[in-house]
Amino acid sequence: MRWRDLARWLLQGPVTGNAPQPDTETARALRVRLDAGARSTLGASLAILHLDAGSCGGCEIELRAVRRAVYDLERFGVRFVATPLHADVLLITGPLTRNLLEALELAYAAMPEPKFVVALGDCAVDGGVFKGSYAVAGGVGTTLPVDLQIAGCPPAPDRILAGLRALLEANARSRLKISSR
Amino acid sequence: MTVLGALAAQVLHMALMAAAAPTLTGLLRWFQARMAGHIGSSPLQPWQDFARLLRKQSVRAEDTSAVTTEAPIVSAAALAVAASLVPSFTLGMTFARFADLLVIAGLLALGRAASALVAMDPGAAQGGIAASRTLLLGGLAECALLLVLFALALFAGSLNVEVIAAMRIEIAGDWRVGLVFALAATLLVALVDAMRREMLGLGVSGSNLALLELADALRLLVWLDLIGALFLPFGVALAGAGLGEWAIGIFAWLLRLLVFVVVLVLSQTIVGSLGLAAAARTLGVALLLGMLAVMFVLADMSAP
Amino acid sequence: MSAVAVQRQSVTHDQWQRLARVPTSPLLALWADAGEVCALFGDAGAPLLVATCVDEDGYPALSPTHPAAVWFERLVCDLWGHVPVGGIDARSWVDHGTWPLSRPLASRPGPPRVRETPEFSFEETLDQVSIGPVRGGIEPAVHLRLGVAGETIARLQLRLGYTHKGTLALVRGKSPRAAARFAARVSAAATVAHSLAFAQAAEAASGCEPPQRAQALREVMLQIEAVTATLDAMAAMAEAMGRDQLATRCAWHGEALRRASQFAFGHRLMMDCIVPGGVAGDLAPGGDAAILRTLADLTAELPALRLPENRLAGLGTVTAELAALFSVQPGDAATRAAHRFAALSQQIAHTRDALHGAPGDGLSTPMPTASGEAIGWVESDAGPVWHWLRLEHGQIEGAFLSDPAWLNWQLVEAVAHGSAIEDLQVLLASFSLSASGVDL
Numbered sequence: 001m002r003w004r005d006l007a008r009w010l011l012q013g014p015v016t017g018n019a020p021q022p023d024t025e026t027a028r029a030l031r032v033r034l035d036a037g038a039r040s041t042l043g044a045s046l047a048i049l050h051l052d053a054g055s056c057g058g059c060e061i062e063l064r065a066v067r068r069a070v071y072d073l074e075r076f077g078v079r080f081v082a083t084p085l086h087a088d089v090l091l092i093t094g095p096l097t098r099n100l101l102e103a104l105e106l107a108y109a110a111m112p113e114p115k116f117v118v119a120l121g122d123c124a125v126d127g128g129v130f131k132g133s134y135a136v137a138g139g140v141g142t143t144l145p146v147d148l149q150i151a152g153c154p155p156a157p158d159r160i161l162a163g164l165r166a167l168l169e170a171n172a173r174s175r176l177k178i179s180s181r
Numbered sequence: 182m183t184v185l186g187a188l189a190a191q192v193l194h195m196a197l198m199a200a201a202a203p204t205l206t207g208l209l210r211w212f213q214a215r216m217a218g219h220i221g222s223s224p225l226q227p228w229q230d231f232a233r234l235l236r237k238q239s240v241r242a243e244d245t246s247a248v249t250t251e252a253p254i255v256s257a258a259a260l261a262v263a264a265s266l267v268p269s270f271t272l273g274m275t276f277a278r279f280a281d282l283l284v285i286a287g288l289l290a291l292g293r294a295a296s297a298l299v300a301m302d303p304g305a306a307q308g309g310i311a312a313s314r315t316l317l318l319g320g321l322a323e324c325a326l327l328l329v330l331f332a333l334a335l336f337a338g339s340l341n342v343e344v345i346a347a348m349r350i351e352i353a354g355d356w357r358v359g360l361v362f363a364l365a366a367t368l369l370v371a372l373v374d375a376m377r378r379e380m381l382g383l384g385v386s387g388s389n390l391a392l393l394e395l396a397d398a399l400r401l402l403v404w405l406d407l408i409g410a411l412f413l414p415f416g417v418a419l420a421g422a423g424l425g426e427w428a429i430g431i432f433a434w435l436l437r438l439l440v441f442v443v444v445l446v447l448s449q450t451i452v453g454s455l456g457l458a459a460a461a462r463t464l465g466v467a468l469l470l471g472m473l474a475v476m477f478v479l480a481d482m483s484a485p
Numbered sequence: 486m487s488a489v490a491v492q493r494q495s496v497t498h499d500q501w502q503r504l505a506r507v508p509t510s511p512l513l514a515l516w517a518d519a520g521e522v523c524a525l526f527g528d529a530g531a532p533l534l535v536a537t538c539v540d541e542d543g544y545p546a547l548s549p550t551h552p553a554a555v556w557f558e559r560l561v562c563d564l565w566g567h568v569p570v571g572g573i574d575a576r577s578w579v580d581h582g583t584w585p586l587s588r589p590l591a592s593r594p595g596p597p598r599v600r601e602t603p604e605f606s607f608e609e610t611l612d613q614v615s616i617g618p619v620r621g622g623i624e625p626a627v628h629l630r631l632g633v634a635g636e637t638i639a640r641l642q643l644r645l646g647y648t649h650k651g652t653l654a655l656v657r658g659k660s661p662r663a664a665a666r667f668a669a670r671v672s673a674a675a676t677v678a679h680s681l682a683f684a685q686a687a688e689a690a691s692g693c694e695p696p697q698r699a700q701a702l703r704e705v706m707l708q709i710e711a712v713t714a715t716l717d718a719m720a721a722m723a724e725a726m727g728r729d730q731l732a733t734r735c736a737w738h739g740e741a742l743r744r745a746s747q748f749a750f751g752h753r754l755m756m757d758c759i760v761p762g763g764v765a766g767d768l769a770p771g772g773d774a775a776i777l778r779t780l781a782d783l784t785a786e787l788p789a790l791r792l793p794e795n796r797l798a799g800l801g802t803v804t805a806e807l808a809a810l811f812s813v814q815p816g817d818a819a820t821r822a823a824h825r826f827a828a829l830s831q832q833i834a835h836t837r838d839a840l841h842g843a844p845g846d847g848l849s850t851p852m853p854t855a856s857g858e859a860i861g862w863v864e865s866d867a868g869p870v871w872h873w874l875r876l877e878h879g880q881i882e883g884a885f886l887s888d889p890a891w892l893n894w895q896l897v898e899a900v901a902h903g904s905a906i907e908d909l910q911v912l913l914a915s916f917s918l919s920a921s922g923v924d925l
Contacts, residue, residue, distance in 0.1 A: 014221075042237075044229050045229040046233070049621065052624065054921070055921065056670040056671065058673030062753070064623050064736075075214075075222050082383070085240060085384065085386040086390060097649055099581045100626060101583065103618050112237045114236070134654065156747075156753060217729030218734070306633075307616075310614070449727070457905070
């Protein structure tokens with residue numbers, strides 16, 4: 001890495017592209033769900049704990065892209081954390097292998113309320129191609145209440161970003177709604 | 182009137198410090214992200230993060246004691262008191278006569294020890310490692326700080342921040358070698374402190390985590406204000422000054438913070454993440470510089 | 486890249502053990518099939534597939550003479566129930582006792598095992614640090630156990646199996662076309678390499694030849710994947726070292742190439758784009774130009790993407806002895822980073838060559854309903870990908886899908902000692918690691 005390159009990169013400015021709009025339909029559904037559960041919301045800040053429940057690594061590749069500069073998830077106040085105690089969102093990839101069930105349940109139980117569960121990718125939604133295997137429970141929904149599903153094999157970064165923005169939107173909107181009452 | 186003025190200055194100072202601490206962290210993060218080619222989250226994001234943490238339930242990791250719930254309060258309180266003592270934009274605040282450098286060093290050490298206790302409380306290896314790292318680096322940093330204090334005390338004949346700052350304002354052009362070394366030592370300590378953030382809060386959540394993060398943000402601010410008051414007190418208003426001078430003082434204070442953010446992020450860009458061994462070595466250099474500062478000040482005093 | 490129709494050599498137990506002692510033949514994989522245990526030895530050029538029968542006691546273990554056999558023997562024991570007699574490690578591997586059955590690939594599966602994860606063994610003087618399987622960040626599910634002395638790692642042991650999905654059971658009884666989706670999902674970082682190795686094995690086993698254009702497009706995809714995988718690995722290393730600008734530049738070029746792949750082949754990772762018999766679709770019009778444009782941008786910035794080596798020197802050194810055993814390159818993390826960087830310009834050149842030489846037409850030939858046994862071998866960014874297939878009347882009767890992560894995780898275990906705890910992330914990033922690739 002040379003000074004000249006560093007200076008050039010700085011002058012070029014951010015490489016981040018325009019973000020896709022939050023998925024309004026999903027945001028509305030989420031909001032209804034939040035209101036029905038009388039869950040309090042968290043505003044424009046979310047901490048995600050990622051949990052690999054048997055993913056082939058495809059969802060992780062796209063998730064890393066979402067975190068890195070081109071999609072820059074952090075500009076919306078969303079960060080990845082290292083322990084369930086700090087997490088608001090449990091984001092699960094993979095078809096939920098039986099070997100990981102215990103770790104999943106422990107992680108979810110350790111998260112403080114209010115908390116959300118996101119199933120990322122076809123495998124996490126319903127087991128995907130691995131449905132029916134002896135080693136797979138088949139989808140996060142079999143074990144935890146899923147708030148948001150982001151389908152795709154793997155879902156493209158734009159889709160992941162739109163889904164997570166919907167979750168943020170639902171968190172922000174319900175708060176406004178409560179305060180306007 | 183002066184009593185009221187001093188009280189007003191104190192209250193305004195505390196409000197400014199409280200407002201600046203999370204914003205400074207946010208600004209650092211934003212600038213870092215910009216340097217790395219991200220758009221980055223807004224500099225006000227830490228306020229949103231605090232609000233979120235306060236809305237969260239506080240869950241304790243298994244096998245934790247009251248330390249987990251009480252020590253974060255001690256840590257944040259110690260740093261808050263320290264922050265209220267270090268002058269930002271004016272001298273002559275109500276708490277001025279308590280602003281003894283030894284008291285401030287003690288409060289910093291207390292805050293660090295309390296945070297380390299929180300990290301060790303769950304009895305997990307990761308927390309223990311983080312605690313041992315923070316105590317190692319904290320010990321070195323505070324030793325360097327004590328040497329700098331000693332040099333300054335010899336120079337000014339007092340350990341009170343306000344007295345030293347007033348003297349520095351009076352003879353602003355005096356950059357004797359000992360003071361340069363002392364400034365370099367303090368700057369290194371502040372840089373290392375800002376670049377190494379140990380994961381002390383792995384076992385806490387919710388408001389306890391918010392308190393630990395607040396303590397971290399305040400500590401950085403205390404370091405910066407110390408550097409400002411002791412070495413670069415440009416624009417700092419004197420006791421009994423009017424509103425106009427206060428405004429200049431606030432402006433100068435903000436400017437100093439901004440300059441430090443730039444220096445910090447640039448050094449991070451140059452060296453990458455700072456390893457533990459490299460951090461300890463840097464603090465060793467700070468210790469050496471502190472020692473040199475004392476020797477040069479002593480030499481100055483004994484010279485005719 | 487090549488595929489070989491192989492004749493399995495059945496050997497006696499004596500010959501089997503003697504083979505393992507030949508120091509020049511690295512063990513590439515070990516699995517079971519139809520009452521025999523198969524071992525794949527040798528280099529890419531001349532693989533040697535030998536098999537020995539399993540009697541009621543089991544089969545003679547290779548692990549006493551061949552350390553690379555340990556994990557495979559544990560896998561064979563968990564999935565097929567064949568016991569390695571004299572094996573040096575009897576702990577379970579992927580079977581943590583959570584499945585509704587045991588020995589899922591045996592002709593008669595057994596009842597579920599007792600719930601139990603494989604335990605670790607450390608000297609009592611060492612403190613232990615547990616990491617995972619939920620590690621935070623965006624990481625594969627692996628449990629790392631460190632034995633530490635102060636801030637230094639004295640030993641590292643791994644517990645894998647968390648992402649075991651039963652892939653080998655799922656491909657059984659399916660046609661190669663239907664099973665290709667599982668091969669593509671062994672490890673997404675090398676999805677093209679896996680799809681290709683699988684397709685080549687299936688084609689060689691059934692004696693069919695894909696059209697020329699399909700072969701050329703396969704090569705294009707393989708090289709693009711190698712470039713993106715290398716960029717990903719470089720970005721991960723830069724991130725671990727706190728070099729965020731560099732990570733951003735590497736990731737930016739990787740993203741540009743993924744977008745070009747989406748445009749040219751219809752999928753960002755080119756997953757499922759290679760099928761047995763050919764390719765799933767043609768290159769989109771203008772796709773080649775999009776790829777070449779992206780590669781030109783990357784080439785222009787290439788000299789600036791070199792990692793500073795100050796924290797890499799001396800980290801995770803693979804000794805010459807170890808390198809020979811696993812048939813990898815010796816050297817430390819700095820060497821590995823330099824290799825990656827050097828490979829990048831080659832991979833770019835190969836992609837260009839492949840794009841220019843994509844002649845003719847014809848994307849796919851139907852797979853004949855044949856029987857046979859073959860091995861497909863593809864060199865991926867992380868190392869060699871091997872697939873072995875046995876077909877009976879066009880259906881898969883036995884399969885083993887091997888990822889380079891088998892080698893790389895074992896190397897991590899072997900070279901971690903002496904590193905600082907906080908360099909662990911850099912160390913892991915300097916190898917290309919996939920949990921799913923090993924767990925199957």
